[in-house]
Amino acid sequence: MTAAVTERSRVLAALDAVRDPELDEPITTLGFVSECIVSAAGDARVRLRLPTYFCAPNFAFLMVADAYDVVSALPEVRSADVALEGHFASAEINAGVAARAGFAVSFAGEAVGELDELRRTFLTKAVLAGTDQVCRPLLAAGLDPAALTTMTLADTPPSAQLDRLCRRRAELGLRTDPAAPLLVDPGTGAPITGTAVSMHLGRARVSRVGIEANTGICRGMLRHRYPTTGAGEEEDEG
Numbered sequence: 001m002t003a004a005v006t007e008r009s010r011v012l013a014a015l016d017a018v019r020d021p022e023l024d025e026p027i028t029t030l031g032f033v034s035e036c037i038v039s040a041a042g043d044a045r046v047r048l049r050l051p052t053y054f055c056a057p058n059f060a061f062l063m064v065a066d067a068y069d070v071v072s073a074l075p076e077v078r079s080a081d082v083a084l085e086g087h088f089a090s091a092e093i094n095a096g097v098a099a100r101a102g103f104a105v106s107f108a109g110e111a112v113g114e115l116d117e118l119r120r121t122f123l124t125k126a127v128l129a130g131t132d133q134v135c136r137p138l139l140a141a142g143l144d145p146a147a148l149t150t151m152t153l154a155d156t157p158p159s160a161q162l163d164r165l166c167r168r169r170a171e172l173g174l175r176t177d178p179a180a181p182l183l184v185d186p187g188t189g190a191p192i193t194g195t196a197v198s199m200h201l202g203r204a205r206v207s208r209v210g211i212e213a214n215t216g217i218c219r220g221m222l223r224h225r226y227p228t229t230g231a232g233e234e235e236d237e238g
Helices: 003-015 057-072 090-098 116-140 160-171 196-225
Strands: 033-038 043-048 079-084
Touching: 003 033, 003 043, 003 057, 043 057, 057 079, 057 090, 057 116, 079 090, 116 160, 116 196
Parallel strands: 043 079
Antiparallel strands: 033 043
């Protein structure tokens, strides 16, 4: 294996950490990375694509900026050229990310501020969706919903879904220690108790279904627009 191939693998691994904020999935597995080339000298060229020409520019900006950050942070990368193609705001997004200008400056006169609150909003939805993914099997096995209010993370059976939920909670600054309650308000971190459990589980289910539906739609539109597999994309074996 050549050095360039090894470095490309490391860049793609780094891009696994970049997620579509709405879908809460890596841009690699979604097929959003159309090109990833790394020279022997460590110059990385990454090109991103999206399902439609009109995908929300704030979402797109977050993904391009995050991709630039993770690629340029790699010690083996000498320079990072990260850009979005085939989008109505590609020029503004690419120029803003390259200049490290931020969203508000990149879209001066149109944007009202930076995207921290937007990122937090979608992280909140991801925590809710993750809560449903963890709790559904427990409820299906016959656990009383009220029992969930007394469970801690340590009480919860280990699973990939629980690991993912804990990572999202950590990103929001919520507790992830073993004694932390399983059910918490993602906005405040307060435990869910009493009659609030039914409404909380309902919100969690709606969030999970919404994310899964949007993911399916986006995958379908991307496949229609770009029939080629993305760089680093996991093939569907099922």
